[in-house]
Amino acid sequence: MARETYVLRGGKLVPKAEAPPPPGMQYVPDIAPFETQDGTHISGRRALREYERRTGTRQVGNDMRPPGRD
Numbered sequence: 109m110a111r112e113t114y115v116l117r118g119g120k121l122v123p124k125a126e127a128p129p130p131p132g133m134q135y136v137p138d139i140a141p142f143e144t145q146d147g148t149h150i151s152g153r154r155a156l157r158e159y160e161r162r163t164g165t166r167q168v169g170n171d172m173r174p175p176g177r178d
Contacts, residue, residue, distance in 0.1 A: 114121040138152045
């Protein structure tokens with residue numbers, strides 16, 4: 109027999125599978141798969157982090173830098 113997990117929402121215990129996320133929490137979906145300039149296929153954030161570590165690179169796109177720092 110499978111056990112079910114319950115969470116507290118609005119003062120009531122409800123099945124976790126049916127419960128809405130708690131207020132203030134946001135779901136951020138994974139990035140869409142893409143191919144790098146060297147032809148490496150990147151399937152998500154984890155793959156991107158591993159690729160950046162392996163190649164010693166990082167993203168610079170829209171990153172904001174504090175004033176006076178280069």
